[in-house]
Amino acid sequence: MQRLTIPILTLLIALTIAACGGPAAPASGGAPAGATPGPTKVALALGYIPDVQFAPFYMAQERGFYGAEGLDVEFRHTTSTDLLKLIGTGELSFGVASGDEVLVARSQGVPLVYVGAWFQKFPISVIALEKAGIRRVGDLKGRTIGVPGRFGATYVGLRALLLSAGLSESDVQIREIGFKQVQALTEGQVEAVVGYTNNEPVQLRALGQAITTIEVFDHVTLASNGIVTNEKTLRERPELVEKLVRASLRGIEDVIARPDEALDTVLPKYTPEAAPRREILRQVVQVSLPLWQSEQTAQRGIGYSDPAVWTASRDLLRRLNLLGGEVDLDKVYTNRFVSK
Numbered sequence: 001m002q003r004l005t006i007p008i009l010t011l012l013i014a015l016t017i018a019a020c021g022g023p024a025a026p027a028s029g030g031a032p033a034g035a036t037p038g039p040t041k042v043a044l045a046l047g048y049i050p051d052v053q054f055a056p057f058y059m060a061q062e063r064g065f066y067g068a069e070g071l072d073v074e075f076r077h078t079t080s081t082d083l084l085k086l087i088g089t090g091e092l093s094f095g096v097a098s099g100d101e102v103l104v105a106r107s108q109g110v111p112l113v114y115v116g117a118w119f120q121k122f123p124i125s126v127i128a129l130e131k132a133g134i135r136r137v138g139d140l141k142g143r144t145i146g147v148p149g150r151f152g153a154t155y156v157g158l159r160a161l162l163l164s165a166g167l168s169e170s171d172v173q174i175r176e177i178g179f180k181q182v183q184a185l186t187e188g189q190v191e192a193v194v195g196y197t198n199n200e201p202v203q204l205r206a207l208g209q210a211i212t213t214i215e216v217f218d219h220v221t222l223a224s225n226g227i228v229t230n231e232k233t234l235r236e237r238p239e240l241v242e243k244l245v246r247a248s249l250r251g252i253e254d255v256i257a258r259p260d261e262a263l264d265t266v267l268p269k270y271t272p273e274a275a276p277r278r279e280i281l282r283q284v285v286q287v288s289l290p291l292w293q294s295e296q297t298a299q300r301g302i303g304y305s306d307p308a309v310w311t312a313s314r315d316l317l318r319r320l321n322l323l324g325g326e327v328d329l330d331k332v333y334t335n336r337f338v339s340k
Contacts, residue, residue, distance in 0.1 A: 123198055145158065
């Protein structure tokens with residue numbers, strides 16, 4: 001069995017403490033006897049900082065989709081490690097996390113459940129300046145590649161990509177550069193970087209840089225970002241899960257249908273400091289739209305999780321020695337709240 005990483009060990013300790021200390025606080029308080037019940041308060045954990053990438057959830061709020069379901073949603077911005085801990089212990093009922101993170105956590109006993117897919121394609125790319133001549137995975141051999149760190153989707157995506165060409169970490173030189181991929185690449189600190197398909201390539205092209213990209217989803221299959229809850233919430237409050245998922249998926253559909261209008265709505269309220277970069281952010285949204293859709297969503301609806309994708313993801317993570325134990329996919333994800 002793979003040795004547990006420090007973040008996951010911390011998470012498992014937190015789970016044990018929570019179990020010993022009694023049940024977590026409910027998502028909302030009960031109304032006094034005879035009072036008219038108000039909206040159900042619920043927190044939804046997103047990424048570290050407010051960002052246009054979370055437009056579907058912001059739009060679900062602004063369009064009144066959450067309100068129509070009787071929900072009063074508060075967005076919480078936190079790191080992915082904290083997010084998994086909070087959801088796993090039941091301190092939070094919902095968050096957004098990547099499928100690979102959910103699989104690793106489940107393999108180590110964390111009771112997360114993926115209840116609605118957001119991204120249909122794993123949005124990680126290896127990016128290089130055109131002059132470097134990196135156009136296929138095999139060209140990475142012997143190259144210096146910058147990653148934020150040996151964690152998260154960028155690291156998993158790189159390892160999976162290398163494996164697809166029969167390469168391993170020892171065939172390249174990995175340098176941890178933090179979240180400074182654009183700077184590291186343009187200043188020549190590394191020959192390639194790993195970033196998000198809908199982020200760093202857009203920024204680099206806006207700077208006038210000629211680049212090449214290798215998309216992870218063109219080579220391997222990995223479940224990506226979606227809405228996550230925990231077993232307790234799913235078991236005891238399935239109607240709450242259904243409402244949150246339904247409203248959030250309406251938010252995704254709304255951004256797909258009206259991306260420019262979504263940007264005009266999101267920027268002033270949620271990311272006002274980003275307004276001067278509106279054109280770049282418009283491109284970020286445009287690049288994101290096809291990542292949220294697939295042939296499966298066309299047939300079965302936005303939010304659908306393809307069982308074949310989850311099977312392939314589990315098998316790939318097992319080959320990469322990232323799973324701490326066996327994983328029952330029937331407990332990892334569900335499509336019960338997704339409908340066409």
